[in-house]
Amino acid sequence: MCSDLDRTPRTLLVCDRSSFLDEKNRVSPQVEKLHFNHKVSVLLPGCSVTPSNLDLVMNTFSSFYLIKKLPVHELLDPGLQGAINQGVVYGLSFGTRIDEDTCVALMPKGRLVLSLDKDSYELLGVEGKPSRFNHRTCSRFVVSVDLTDSSMAPGGRGHTRLLTGLRSHLQLQTDFLLSHHPEGGASLQPLLSRYDWSKHEPEVSCRHLTDLTCPDFRSCDCHSLLEWIGAVEADISCESSSSSFLSSFTCPEPNDVLSHALSVSICGLLLPHDVQRLIQELRCHLQQTQLESWASLTVHGFIDSPVSWGDNEHGVLSGGENFYNLLMFPDHTYHLHLATGAYDTCPP
Amino acid sequence: MTSVREKIGSSGFHRTVLKNGSPYCYMKVCLLDQETRLNAVELKSLIITGLKDLHGEVGAALPFDVLKFDEGSLTAVLRVCSGGLVKLWSSLTLQGYYQSQACAFRVLQVSRFNL
Numbered sequence: 001m002c003s004d005l006d007r008t009p010r011t012l013l014v015c016d017r018s019s020f021l022d023e024k025n026r027v028s029p030q031v032e033k034l035h036f037n038h039k040v041s042v043l044l045p046g047c048s049v050t051p052s053n054l055d056l057v058m059n060t061f062s063s064f065y066l067i068k069k070l071p072v073h074e075l076l077d078p079g080l081q082g083a084i085n086q087g088v089v090y091g092l093s094f095g096t097r098i099d100e101d102t103c104v105a106l107m108p109k110g111r112l113v114l115s116l117d118k119d120s121y122e123l124l125g126v127e128g129k130p131s132r133f134n135h136r137t138c139s140r141f142v143v144s145v146d147l148t149d150s151s152m153a154p155g156g157r158g159h160t161r162l163l164t165g166l167r168s169h170l171q172l173q174t175d176f177l178l179s180h181h182p183e184g185g186a187s188l189q190p191l192l193s194r195y196d197w198s199k200h201e202p203e204v205s206c207r208h209l210t211d212l213t214c215p216d217f218r219s220c221d222c223h224s225l226l227e228w229i230g231a232v233e234a235d236i237s238c239e240s241s242s243s244s245f246l247s248s249f250t251c252p253e254p255n256d257v258l259s260h261a262l263s264v265s266i267c268g269l270l271l272p273h274d275v276q277r278l279i280q281e282l283r284c285h286l287q288q289t290q291l292e293s294w295a296s297l298t299v300h301g302f303i304d305s306p307v308s309w310g311d312n313e314h315g316v317l318s319g320g321e322n323f324y325n326l327l328m329f330p331d332h333t334y335h336l337h338l339a340t341g342a343y344d345t346c347p348p
Numbered sequence: 349m350t351s352v353r354e355k356i357g358s359s360g361f362h363r364t365v366l367k368n369g370s371p372y373c374y375m376k377v378c379l380l381d382q383e384t385r386l387n388a389v390e391l392k393s394l395i396i397t398g399l400k401d402l403h404g405e406v407g408a409a410l411p412f413d414v415l416k417f418d419e420g421s422l423t424a425v426l427r428v429c430s431g432g433l434v435k436l437w438s439s440l441t442l443q444g445y446y447q448s449q450a451c452a453f454r455v456l457q458v459s460r461f462n463l
Contacts, residue, residue: 008430010368011460017362024361223370230374230462234425236415246388247413249427298463319459339461346365 009317009342015222016336020283020328026348027326027336028276033309033348034324035107036092036302037270040278041233043296046289047262048208057274057281061202064179064269065188066094068196071173072104073166075112076147078154083180083187084110084147090271094175098304098316099133104174105306110148115306115313116141120172124165133315133343142306142313177269202268209261213238215252217294217327222337224252226325229296233263275299279326286330298325309338312345370460373433374415377440379422381451388417391424395436398443403435410435415462423456430460 018025042058044050050058074080075091083089084106091106103115114124121128121141128143151158166172180188215228228251231238238251275297282295301308303320314322319341327335338347379391386394392414400408412428428436440453 008368008373008433008460011370013366013369013461015364015366018360022361222364222366223372227372227462231415233463234416236425236462246392247415247427248411249413249415300463319457319461321459321461321463323461323463325463339463341459 011321011342012340012344012346013222013226014338014347016334016338018334018336020332020334025334027279027334030309030324030336030338030348031275031279031299032272034299034301034322035090035272035307036105036305037272037275037299038302039265039267039298039300040270040275041263041265041296041298041300042278042282043229043232043298044262044264044285045212045214045258045295046260046293048260050206050262050264051285054278054281054285057278058204058264058266061266061268061274062179062182062271063199063201064177065192066198066200067176067178067192069173070176070195071167071171072114072176073163073172074191074194075104075106076152076154076159076163076166077191079190080187081147081154086183088181088183089178089188090180090269091176091178092269092302092305094177096174096304098306098314098320102172102174103304103306104172104176106178107307107311110146111311112145112147113306113311114143114145116143120170123169125169126162126165131315132313133317144311179269179271181271181273200268202266202270204264204266207235207263209263210259212258212261213251213255214258214261215255217335219254220252225327225335226337226339228252229298229325232261233265233298270299279328282328283332286328289330293330295328296325297328299323308340308344309347314344315341317342368430368460371429372427372460372462373430374459374462375426375428375433375436375440375455376457377424377426378454378456379424379446379451380454381422381446381449384422384446384449384451385419386422386446387419388414388424391417394443394446395426395440398439399435402439402442407435407439412436427462433458 087108093104096103102120105113118139126143128141130138131140131142301322305314308314308322321341324338410432415427416425
């Protein structure tokens, strides 16, 4: 029993070290595959205000819509098919919890994922598979449908069956977050006009840090590094001594003191292509600064998203983490850390 | 518990996969008591008392850190070694009183990463 008390759910951390100049680097597909990003945090040393070029990119992240009580069968509407087939629409149910509610995700490649409890799954009547997060009994199922498939064309067999299930049997409604690449806006207007919706801009917040103790990234181990970055973002002090009553948390050795640093965070439904733009701009910024510089970018996926990387199923358990941290250096090298929680598939 | 797989490509691409590699767990907890006002030191003492009541002297010696405490919302971020998570969590769940006044901890989030 004592050994059971020591056991905790497994976690995976994948650490890649390479260079952007290396043809085998996979940063771009890895960034693209985490579809539903909730928060992007940037840590920049040596800055007291956001450089203008970075500020421009951070303030031009795509806006997103929140549609109240959207019947999910509307996602099968022929008017939306054009945008879905182009792969430019991202959608995610809002305010639903992956371990107790029905969660819906519309991925940019035209795949619709429904994570359903057993009753809803049986009512829907469309073939799915048991969730990998089931404990003992099958109480949750995942239905994944490729909307670009020929059978899902309006009037097709699969389309009719799913439409009937969603509209007549399940009558599924949910608050829905929707975003799109710039070219997909026009196709969404007919859908928006029928429901109560609001447009939101990603929230950008800035924090100026002074006298920040910073570890040596080249020698620091992955977990200590992520712990330190998390502490800076959460405004946790690294100043306590190891004999302090409250906390023994200190900055990993060897360390250095930065006179200025800037912590910027962006929250909302953030699209991977905007994150790609930010990475490119951070790389340009590093080229213009001194050699010892670096930049850290952390991207968190939605905790309650039914998918994490690609179409890999995601569950919450206790933390629901699905995030990556990209540490970039002026010589084009990078350290990429990708993490998922218990029972999630290994990141790509 | 910890396993490491390493792969080094000919071009310099280097990948390491760490399974259960994190030495710590992080908990975000909230004390549900509208009237109680306490500071970080009192919070830590309260948690140690809870650990001692449930797991005895060995439990009271469990090392954990109060990384952050917001006295307004009574929300704290705790860090504990991975092996001590179940003991800390169970003692927080069963903590029912602070200075003879009913109180309860709500565990908001638990993660192996401080992010």
